[in-house]
Amino acid sequence: MPSDIDLKGLVRTIPDYPKPGIMFRDITTLLGHAAGFRACVEDLVRPFQDQRVESVAGVEARGFILGGAAADRLRCGFVPIRKKGKLPHKAIGQDYELEYGIDVIEVHEDALSPGEPVLLVDDLIATGGTAVAAVKLLRRLRAEVVGAAFVIDLPDLGGCARLAELGVECHTLISFEGE
Known part of the structure; x- marks a missing residue:
């Protein structure tokens, strides 16, 4: 059962960062709210609690925290x-x-065993470029990507659809329309 905490209300929006026209979704305010952070993590993992997950892969830097x-x-x-x-x-x-x-992301070549079930976690999915690269990287290690979980989805940019094309379930908690 999802929490009754308004996670979206805990995300700060910073206009025109890092460049004009961009609405930056800052989760540091959510992370700094103890009950919000706890609820966020509980909601992120809920769909995967009954699945076999042996590792969580997080993308630098907020993906490390989450x-x-x-x-x-x-x-x-x-x-x-x-x-x-x-x-x-x-x-x-x-x-x-x-x-x-x-750009390039990397993982240690011995980080996962072949067939190891892994969940990908990050703070936000927009176009899906980083997430798709992460899935490809994990699959090159022959890991089984059981899903991907993000706090924020920007659905107009199509990132979850790109993961679905790779056969990866995309679980998000909140969404913001537009960029």
Whole structure:
């Protein structure tokens, strides 16, 4: 049963950040609200509690906060997905497109075992570029991606639809129309 806390009301919107016309959805206000943060994590993992999940993969940086808490709640391990060059051990990378170019995310090549069920967690899904790259990266490790969970969805940008095309269930808690 979802919480009765207004999670959307705990998200701060910052206009024109990082550039004019963008409405930045800042979850730091939600994270700083103890009951809101707890309810958010409970709601994120609820659909996956009865599934076999052995690891949660979180995308840098807010995905670390949410993913770590989700892993604790699911009583499993946590796998960081980082920007290129930030992991200390041998890593594999996956390119993804940004509006202004290409970026790369990486994961340690020994982070997951073949067939290991993993849940992808991040704070927000917009166009889905980072999430799609993360799924491809996890699949290159031959992990089984059981789903993806996000606090915020920007449905007009189609990210969840892109994950669905890959056969990945997309679970979100709140949505904001537009960009």
